Amino acid sequence: MSGGIAIIGAIVVGFALVSGRVGPSVISSPMIFVAAGLITGDRVLDIVDLGLELDAVDVVGEATLGVLLFADASRINLRALRHEYMLPARLLGIGLPLTVAATTGVLSLLIDGIDVWHAALIAAILSPTDAALGQEVVSDSSVPARIRQGLTVESGLNDGLVVPAVALFLAFAVEEDDVSSAGFWVGFVIRQIGLGVLVGVVIGAVGAYLLNRSERSRSLDGVWGQLAVLALAITTLAATIEAGGNGFIAAFVAGLAFGHISDHAEHLGEFTEDTAQLAAAISFFLFGNLLLGPALDHFNLAVILCALAVLTLARMIPVAVAMIGTGAAFATRAFVGWFGPRGLASILFGLLLLEEELEQADELFAVVAWTVALSVVLHGATAAAGARRYGAWWNDMPHHEQASMPESVSVQEQRRRRG
DSSP states (O other): OHHHHHHHHHHHHHHHHHHHHHTTSSOOHHHHHHHHHHHHSTTTTOOOOOOOOHHHHHHHHHHHHHHHHHHHHHTOOHHHHTTSOHHHHHIIIIIHHHHHHHHHHHHHHHSTTOOHHHHHHHHHHTOOOOGGGGHHHHHOTTSOHHHHHHHHHHHHHHHHHTHHHHHHHHHHHHTOSOTTSHHHHHHHIIIIIIHHHHHHHHHHHHHHHHHHHHHHTTOOOHHHHHHHHHHHHHHHHHHHHHTTSOHHHHHHHHHHHHHHHOTTHHHHTHHHHHHHHHHHHHHHHHIIIIIHHHHGGGOOHHHHHHHHHHHTHHHHHHHHHHTTTSOOOHHHHHHHHHOOOOOHHHHHHHHHHHHTTOTTHHHHHHHHHHHHHHHHHHHHHHHHHHHHHHHHHHHTSOHHHHHTSGGGOOOOOOOOOOO
């Protein structure tokens, strides 16, 4: 195991040495770490055997997703979003549910023997987008700020918003409770949503308040302040799970509360964001090393067609519908529709399929794995070029035409994920 850890460390250092050149290229960091994991795994070189059971991978995944949800939510400026919510509201309020519905239909059509609740569960798992797979799209200044912000906010919020849907569809899929009873619905709302929101608000708000007080009295050391924010994220996740609630909802809500109340959320959250970035890189490596290999056994036409449909039709059509009436150009709708990469949240939610030992779990996880793998390659390879091409189209347009289009509306940009 120690040898495998040493190899992972060397890969991280090696990537750091060339990281400044990777951004504008056709190669992304998730692409490198997934490929490194697959190549060093037992399907190719077989030189990294971490000896991890599914439970250990699940713990790593839960901690990573919890910290990422907290970090992503803490960057959302709720005050600014109240005045600039139209595009992300459409993508989240219309596009996201339609994406779940469209993906459910695709899976029901292409996967033999799948029932509607299993299909809906996979659809919810595959709905969150991950801006890290197309970082250039949200950082290229030639792309209109309103479009970049819309994609940033969508990516920052949709993984948290989809958590209740994943929990609900999982409950229907495993059929552990009488899901038709009023008691189930009351218990679900209280445990999964109510408790998560309550714990998240309390820990996030109280943590931010105490750090504000400590900083104003000059009793807060900067390093420990940053460590405290990471501890808030982990404490929120663990405490909520221990109480029987949904830790992911709690971590997401805690991040929103902390970012809204903290006087210096950006500075204090830097270490948490960097830790989340490292954890995400390692999670992509583990995905390639431990999870993508077994998915090769389920490489078939139905699985690949599902993955391609999820990344194209089941994303682009709902986005086009969500943007009806906005006045946005066709190029903008196509750009926003294509750049909906699936990444870490889908991987980690997908582990629930294996953990719960659902019927057809291996095949269904293969759909998740291949969708993410194709997204890592396709979105990673097209992000920089696509952003440049769309930005060039926008900037070549006469100014008087730009001024009349919704893309030109100025916004107060949200903070993007570091790295």
